[in-house]
Amino acid sequence: MDKIESIEDFYKRRFGWIPDNLKNEIGHFNVFQHVPVEPGKSNPLPYKRRDFYKIMLVVGNIDMQYADKVVTIKKQGLFFSNPQIPYKCGNLEDIKSGVYCIFNQHFFHQYGNLTQYSVFQPNGEHVFELADEQVPHIQQLYDRMCQEIKSDYIHKYDVLRNLVFELLHFAMKMQPSTNFDRQQINASQRIATLFMELLERQFPIEENHPKVSLRSPSDFAKQLNVHVNHLNRAVKETTEKTTSQIIAERILQEAKILLKHSQWNVSEIAYSLGFSEVTHFNNFFKKQVGTSPGKFRNI
Numbered sequence: 001m002d003k004i005e006s007i008e009d010f011y012k013r014r015f016g017w018i019p020d021n022l023k024n025e026i027g028h029f030n031v032f033q034h035v036p037v038e039p040g041k042s043n044p045l046p047y048k049r050r051d052f053y054k055i056m057l058v059v060g061n062i063d064m065q066y067a068d069k070v071v072t073i074k075k076q077g078l079f080f081s082n083p084q085i086p087y088k089c090g091n092l093e094d095i096k097s098g099v100y101c102i103f104n105q106h107f108f109h110q111y112g113n114l115t116q117y118s119v120f121q122p123n124g125e126h127v128f129e130l131a132d133e134q135v136p137h138i139q140q141l142y143d144r145m146c147q148e149i150k151s152d153y154i155h156k157y158d159v160l161r162n163l164v165f166e167l168l169h170f171a172m173k174m175q176p177s178t179n180f181d182r183q184q185i186n187a188s189q190r191i192a193t194l195f196m197e198l199l200e201r202q203f204p205i206e207e208n209h210p211k212v213s214l215r216s217p218s219d220f221a222k223q224l225n226v227h228v229n230h231l232n233r234a235v236k237e238t239t240e241k242t243t244s245q246i247i248a249e250r251i252l253q254e255a256k257i258l259l260k261h262s263q264w265n266v267s268e269i270a271y272s273l274g275f276s277e278v279t280h281f282n283n284f285f286k287k288q289v290g291t292s293p294g295k296f297r298n299i
Contacts, residue, residue, distance in 0.1 A: 006051050026106075028102075028107060029103040031142065032099070034095060036096070049085070049203075055080050061074055076130045078127075084200045117168050138170065145163050148160055191231060191235070203254050211271065211274065212254075216244075217232055251274075251284075252288050259296055266297075269281070270282075
């Protein structure tokens, strides 16, 4: 598994250079046109987290691969990524065109908390298929970003933040209205969201982040400074699943990824996922999947 990709790593990989303004006091923002990949020359992006935000308009067929699902854009769509959620892009050769902006959390310092928006939450929607008539409006927002970032206007970064918020709200309005029938997120939702964020921060497992440290509901409750019964009620009310069930599902998802995409042996994977004995991991995996980790790896 590769380490978390920093914004510096992105520039090195994509352009071979690092801009001088990455560490400035207002944070970093930039916008780019997607460069089509020649057939047979694509280098698949690995499954991992990035330490920056990205919003991309893509035209073409692309698979966004997450730990628990694959979301396919069949014609055109809007994609949101954030530092908490690892992902992998597939079918890069099938992207006909695209444009995207990247920015770090500091760019929105004192301008709002991005994690309050569902498109940047672990249990939110991150990929939105667009109808033909919606594309020109989104493209126009990106065109304005390109114009503003090149301008000498002293408040251009305020304009760019506003354009990002326009993209956020455009996407969230596409979700069912039942998701937004309350102005305030209630206490249970806040606790459940924080729990999901803590859970996701432990993944993906890689050399610099080698072991899950929070494994039980009580571990998470202690970290969140709430009673474990309070956490369990909040999670059950919000997700209709138990806290233990969600933790087990996420551990299983990461186990499958490590078995298929890492060179670690089963014992190393078991240890990284917080199992004290490899037999405990084998029993857990076989109970959930119906086969042993070794057989699953070789399928």
